[in-house]
Amino acid sequence: METSDACDLRFGQVGIACVRVRRPDAAALCDELERRVRSAPQLFSRAAVVLDLSHLLDLPDDGTVDALLEAVRSAGMLPVGLAYGTSETEALATRMGLPLIAKFRAAYEPEHGNVAPPATAEPSRPAPAASAPAQVAPAAPPGLGAQHHEGAVRSGQQVYARDRDLIVTGAIANGAEVIADGNIHIYGGLRGRAMAGAQGDEKARIYVSDFRAELVAIAGHYRVFEQIPKDLEGQSVQCWLDGEKLMIARL
Structure with a gap:
C-alpha cells in the first residue's frame, strides 16, 4: 500500500516585525501597539511579530513576559517567538514554548521620530508581515x-532580491511587496510596499517613477502612508536615510 507524505517543510523569506520592548510595562505596550494597528x-x-527583550536592563520574569505577550495579542498582533539573545533568553523561550528568531528584517523604535518632511504620515519602524511566499533569487556571488x-x-505577491539591487519595470499593486538587500528601482507605479537595504544597508535607496506607496522602508526605518x-x-521620487531619518524627495 502506497503512502504519501503528510506535508512539505520548507524555509523561505518571511516578513516578521520586531517589537523591541523598552520597558516591561504590558499596559503601555498594548496602548502603543493598538495605536499602530489603528493607524x-x-x-x-x-501581523506576525517577534518580541525583543534585549534592550531591557534585566530579563523579566516569566509572568511579566507572559503579560507582554498577551498585550501584543490584545493589540491585534500575533507574537510568534522571542528575538535571539542570551542563554537566559533561550531558557525563557523554552519555558514559554516559543521559538527563538535569530534574524528578522526590521526593528521597532517607537521613541524615535524617523520621518522627514514634507510628508505627514506617522513614523514607525516595524516591517509588516508578508502575505504570500516570496519569489526569492538565489544568493548572489560577488559582482553579480x-x-x-x-x-x-x-496584490499578495512578494519579490525579493537577495544580496543585490532590484529593478522592476511594471506596476506594484496595493498589497504587493518588493524587497532588496540593495537599492530598488521602480519604473512604474508603486502602490504597494518597497523595502530596500533589507539586511541593514543604510546606504540603500529607493527610486520610484510614480509614487503612490502604502509603505517605503530602508534598513528597517519605514513610513506608512494612509x-x-x-x-x-x-x-518621481527617491528615498534615502539621513542618519535615522527616512527622507523622501522629488527627483
Missing part, C-alpha cells in the same frame, strides 16, 4: 548585477 490596520492587524523583474507585481501628500503623489 494602518491593513499592515499591522494580525541587479535582479530584474518585468511586468506587474500583483494618504500620499499632494506634492509627492504620482511624482
Whole structure:
C-alpha cells in the first residue's frame, strides 16, 4: 500500500516585525501597539511579530513576559517567538514554548521620530508581515548585477532580491511587496510596499517613477502612508536615510 507524505517543510523569506520592548510595562505596550494597528490596520492587524527583550536592563520574569505577550495579542498582533539573545533568553523561550528568531528584517523604535518632511504620515519602524511566499533569487556571488523583474507585481505577491539591487519595470499593486538587500528601482507605479537595504544597508535607496506607496522602508526605518501628500503623489521620487531619518524627495 502506497503512502504519501503528510506535508512539505520548507524555509523561505518571511516578513516578521520586531517589537523591541523598552520597558516591561504590558499596559503601555498594548496602548502603543493598538495605536499602530489603528493607524494602518491593513499592515499591522494580525501581523506576525517577534518580541525583543534585549534592550531591557534585566530579563523579566516569566509572568511579566507572559503579560507582554498577551498585550501584543490584545493589540491585534500575533507574537510568534522571542528575538535571539542570551542563554537566559533561550531558557525563557523554552519555558514559554516559543521559538527563538535569530534574524528578522526590521526593528521597532517607537521613541524615535524617523520621518522627514514634507510628508505627514506617522513614523514607525516595524516591517509588516508578508502575505504570500516570496519569489526569492538565489544568493548572489560577488559582482553579480541587479535582479530584474518585468511586468506587474500583483496584490499578495512578494519579490525579493537577495544580496543585490532590484529593478522592476511594471506596476506594484496595493498589497504587493518588493524587497532588496540593495537599492530598488521602480519604473512604474508603486502602490504597494518597497523595502530596500533589507539586511541593514543604510546606504540603500529607493527610486520610484510614480509614487503612490502604502509603505517605503530602508534598513528597517519605514513610513506608512494612509494618504500620499499632494506634492509627492504620482511624482518621481527617491528615498534615502539621513542618519535615522527616512527622507523622501522629488527627483
